[in-house]
Amino acid sequence: MKGIHQSSMAVRSFIVMACVVIVLAGIKAASPIVVPFVLSAFLAMICNPAIRLMCRFKIPKALSVMLLMLFIVLLGLWLASLVGSSINEFSKQLPVYRAQLIEQFAWVLDKLQSFNIHISRQKVLEYFDPGMALSMTTNMLSGVGSVMANLFLIILTIVFMLFEAQDMPKKLHLALDDPDMRLKQIDKFLHSVNQYMMIKTLVSLATGIIVGIGLTIIGIDYALLWAVIAFLFNYIPNIGSIIAAIPAVLLAFIQFGPGAAGATGLLYLGTNMVMGNVIEPKFMGKGLGLSTLVVFLSLIFWGWLLGSVGMLLSVPLTMVVKIGMESSQSGMWLAILLSDNVEVAEDKMSELDANPQSENALLANEHTIKQDNGAE
Numbered sequence: 001m002k003g004i005h006q007s008s009m010a011v012r013s014f015i016v017m018a019c020v021v022i023v024l025a026g027i028k029a030a031s032p033i034v035v036p037f038v039l040s041a042f043l044a045m046i047c048n049p050a051i052r053l054m055c056r057f058k059i060p061k062a063l064s065v066m067l068l069m070l071f072i073v074l075l076g077l078w079l080a081s082l083v084g085s086s087i088n089e090f091s092k093q094l095p096v097y098r099a100q101l102i103e104q105f106a107w108v109l110d111k112l113q114s115f116n117i118h119i120s121r122q123k124v125l126e127y128f129d130p131g132m133a134l135s136m137t138t139n140m141l142s143g144v145g146s147v148m149a150n151l152f153l154i155i156l157t158i159v160f161m162l163f164e165a166q167d168m169p170k171k172l173h174l175a176l177d178d179p180d181m182r183l184k185q186i187d188k189f190l191h192s193v194n195q196y197m198m199i200k201t202l203v204s205l206a207t208g209i210i211v212g213i214g215l216t217i218i219g220i221d222y223a224l225l226w227a228v229i230a231f232l233f234n235y236i237p238n239i240g241s242i243i244a245a246i247p248a249v250l251l252a253f254i255q256f257g258p259g260a261a262g263a264t265g266l267l268y269l270g271t272n273m274v275m276g277n278v279i280e281p282k283f284m285g286k287g288l289g290l291s292t293l294v295v296f297l298s299l300i301f302w303g304w305l306l307g308s309v310g311m312l313l314s315v316p317l318t319m320v321v322k323i324g325m326e327s328s329q330s331g332m333w334l335a336i337l338l339s340d341n342v343e344v345a346e347d348k349m350s351e352l353d354a355n356p357q358s359e360n361a362l363l364a365n366e367h368t369i370k371q372d373n374g375a376e
Helices: 003-027 031-056 062-113 121-127 132-149 151-164 168-177 179-218 223-231 240-256 256-282 293-306 308-312 313-324 332-338 344-356 359-375
Strands: none
Touching: 003 031, 031 151, 031 179, 031 293, 031 308, 062 151, 062 223, 062 240, 132 223, 179 223, 179 240, 179 256, 179 313, 223 240, 223 293, 240 256, 293 313, 293 332, 308 313, 313 332
């Protein structure tokens, strides 16, 4: 019997893994459709509190949605214009920047030659090409821009989601088998993700403003572009701020030398340390409940699956998976692996075991009753 049970568990695990692979392959293949929908859902979560705030001031909901969508469209067009014009200007100035880069490295090359170490200027341009630093960020922006090409579809989806936002929890409440327990889980999920997106947006906006003001004071070219990049890339955990800082620091070195590059690096480092380690945790409370390793791996996974948008939304998407896994005993093992606090995860598992209304507890009770009836 024990061998048969282990064999059935192995077959079940294999089937589950195969289903996961098939689902992921389907999502990857359907990414042109999935990515705009996912982006629309999270934009709707960000916009929903603003809609409710405007409704409190007696502004009709339809007018509130139209005004907010108009703002998003104008903001998107402004960002596209800013990025496009800045990249074109940078491309025109690229030969000048390369010449300035050689001048800044001239004393280093002369010093190395005194030690009989000869490095050609062409090699310096290959390793420290300002065009490479910009292309690394423009590739990320182009991934987001390709999604924004479906701007009409995204705006239309957001509008419908905002109109359905008030009634959706009630529909889910009536549709689910265990409405009381499931509604609590849905409310917890919506509150967690909405809180994360709102706080992250405000922190990213403050980061972009501080970086833009600091770069303007230093005198770096295209300070507004680097501020927008700092705002967008702040959504990407761990490495987003580093990627955003590279082109600005390199440009500061080209324009003004090592001193300005060091000041620019300190500006990015200080801003992200204060915002990421002081301001953001203060407003997010105990945090996301995700370990640092999971946050980094989720960045790689969602970036592979959904591209640049997946990298921007890697943390909230992982939170969705974690909260969903916490609602059942069969998925609690994955929630524990994703958690940053094993004790909290164990407490949640104990609560789930003790909850007689949970789906797994009901199934276990039915199984026990059938066994008792069979024994009689």
